[in-house]
Amino acid sequence: MHAFRNDPRSSSSVPIDVVGHDAALNPYLCGTVERRLAYALGRFADGIRRICVRVSDGHAPRGGDKSCKIELRVYSHDAIIVTASDARLDCAITKAAHAAARRMDEHYRRRGRRGRPSKRRVVENAFQEVAR
Numbered sequence: 390m391h392a393f394r395n396d397p398r399s400s401s402s403v404p405i406d407v408v409g410h411d412a413a414l415n416p417y418l419c420g421t422v423e424r425r426l427a428y429a430l431g432r433f434a435d436g437i438r439r440i441c442v443r444v445s446d447g448h449a450p451r452g453g454d455k456s457c458k459i460e461l462r463v464y465s466h467d468a469i470i471v472t473a474s475d476a477r478l479d480c481a482i483t484k485a486a487h488a489a490a491r492r493m494d495e496h497y498r499r500r501g502r503r504g505r506p507s508k509r510r511v512v513e514n515a516f517q518e519v520a521r
Contacts, residue, residue: 403430403437410445418444422482426459429486433493438462442485444478457485466496 407414407422422442430437439462447453455478461469469492473484 402434403440405440405442407442407444410443414444418478421479425482425486426489429490430461430493433490433497436464436493436497438464442482444482446478455481457481459485459489461489461493463493463496469493469496 403426405423405426407419409418422444426440426442430440441460441462443458443460445456447455454474454476456472456474457478458470458472463469469489471485471488471492473481473488475481475484
């Protein structure tokens with residue numbers, strides 16, 4: 390089992406723990422996890438306390454499906470857990486990150502509020518205010 394914690398000076402404001410079960414964690418894989426999560430969950434960063442990612446290389450001796458399990462510790466909820474698997478580990482990470490974003494969106498819709506607006510919407514609003 391290998392573990393990685395993102396650097397507090399990195400661009401991510403949410404602590405990300407990456408744990409590898411039967412999967413070799415290297416800087417490229419950890420960077421991939423951080424980039425995919427930043428892209429998928431960036432607008433929800435204010436509501437997330439911590440992210441724990443577990444990647445595994447499958448149970449079969451010759452490989453098998455790779456899996457990624459993402460656990461989001463949210464301020465207003467206990468935990469949101471999603472799992473995805475694929476023949477390629479980077480694809481499993483991408484699927485799990487997008488599934489986590491969908492779950493966060495559902496969570497905020499149920500509670501009657503949304504995550505931060507997209508950058509595009511913020512820029513459009515700024516242009517509208519300048520035009521006035």
